[in-house]
Amino acid sequence: MIGGLFIYNHKGEVLISRVYRDDIGRNAVDAFRVNVIHARQQVRSPVTNIARTSFFHVKRSNIWLAAVTKQNVNAAMVFEFLYKMCDVMAAYFGKVSEENIKNNFVLIYELLDEILDFGYPQNSETGALKTFITQQGIKGQFQTKEEQSQITSQVTGQIGWRREGIKYRRNELFLDVLESVNLLMSPQGQVLSAHVSGRVVMKSYLSGMPECKFGMNDKIVIDKAGKGGVTDEVGKSTSGKQSIAIDDCTFNQCVRLSKFDSERSISFIPPDGEYELMRYRTTKDIILPFRVIPLVREVGRTKLEVKVVIKSNFKPSLLAQKIEVRIPTPLNTSGVQVICMKGKAKYKASENAIVWKIKRMAGMKESQISAEIELLPTNDKKKWARPPISMNFEVRLQSHTHPLGSNDTFCILAYRTNMQLCRTLNLDIFVPLFPSGSICPLWAEGALLEGV
Secondary structure, eight states: OOOEEEEEOTTOOEEEEEEOSTTOOTHHHHHHIIIIITOSSOOOOSEEEETTEEEEEEEETTEEEEEEESSOOOHHHHHHHHHHHHHHHHHHHSSOOHHHHHHTHHHHHHHHHHHEETTEEOOOOHHHHHHHSOTTOOOGGGSOHHHHHHHHHHHHSSOOSOOSOOOOSSOEEEEEEEEEEEEEEOTTSOEEEEEEEEEEEEEEEOSSSOEEEEEBOBHHHHHHHHHHTOBOTTSOBOTTSOOBOOOEEEEOTTBOHHHHHHHOEEEEOOOSEEEEEEEEEEOSSBOOSEEEEEEEEEOTTSEEEEEEEEEEOSOTTOEEEEEEEEEEOOTTEEEEEEEESSSEEEEETTTTEEEEEEEEEETTOEEEEEEEEEEOOOOOOSOOOOOOEEEEEEEEOOOOOOOOOSSSEEETTTTOSOEEEEEEEEEEEEEOOOTTOOBOOOOBSSOSBTTO
16 A cells, blocks of 8 residues: 655655655655655646656645555545545644644654554544544553543444543534535537535534434435325425435445435434535536626727626525636736726736625626726737636525534434534636626535525
């Protein structure tokens, strides 16, 4: 699997070095420094092959983490390990920086001994690691009998992501549904492909060993409910609700997959604190909440007139926030005069783009921006490629709060939970900049969660 792990600073100096396989020599350290860190050209690929050796690397501020192997390994698993290693280090000593790594190098080596076994990733849950590797890096021989019993249950028990004896004065559970939409359009304005990628992120501050459960209104559940008239836990019939067809989904290790396959409900004992519960993807019934209409007119060879209209197609009760539209300009732009109906717009010469920002915009509204672009004379006969307009924004759909019951079994969306439900769309849209181009961006109709 992973033959070695190296941590470098921005100068290429090795801060942490751990070799797990005999086929990885010390010359691999110099090879990565010369070909990646000190490379003349910027290395954009996260995987670099040097002399039949693969280097998987990520960068955090001025720190490089590189996993080295000569085998044909699962690249997704290696990157998941590297990102998890960054999260574990951040949980122990805050920001991953050169100073913090030097001050905690003993702790990092202890963590690597627990997380990696002969190059194979093992337990990387921060909660479980902190039960037998303390903040000072002192191992288990100085712990009390109670703490040692907790270690045994963490290492050998079924609940490796949550320790026993957690108590809070107030039980709280927060849930966010974050969706990103990826859209590909042709120069003629035709949507070639579009899919929604979603994440369910939770924060749980619950006492004891609670069992959480919530249902999904994906297409399989709704079809079953429509045939048999099945009702949900609250007692409300689900046969009349809209559904979305989920193509694939992945879960946190705390989710009981057997119950999801049989009942199509997500049942789990939550880890303590913040974590990602699941990811999902859908490609059908995607409704685009914004329409962007760009118009470009060339006035001679030294002037361009650009007009961009954005229209919101979602419900008036919803509100789009943090709207940012980036309109590209030619490389020989000398000056820009901007007039916008709403928000603020500014020409950024360093980015060759007009950045238009709107704090908020309600549904079924429209706004526009006009710009006159002055161009410098140029001998280049090649026409401007007209890069796409990019747009990103957030739409917060709903927020709910319910009182908390005293029972140890917390049924999400069964009106017995103190929970704040929030569904946010983080969207990146790319619009072809053509005189007749238009776009109708994004998202899957129908809520992921019941009650959202």
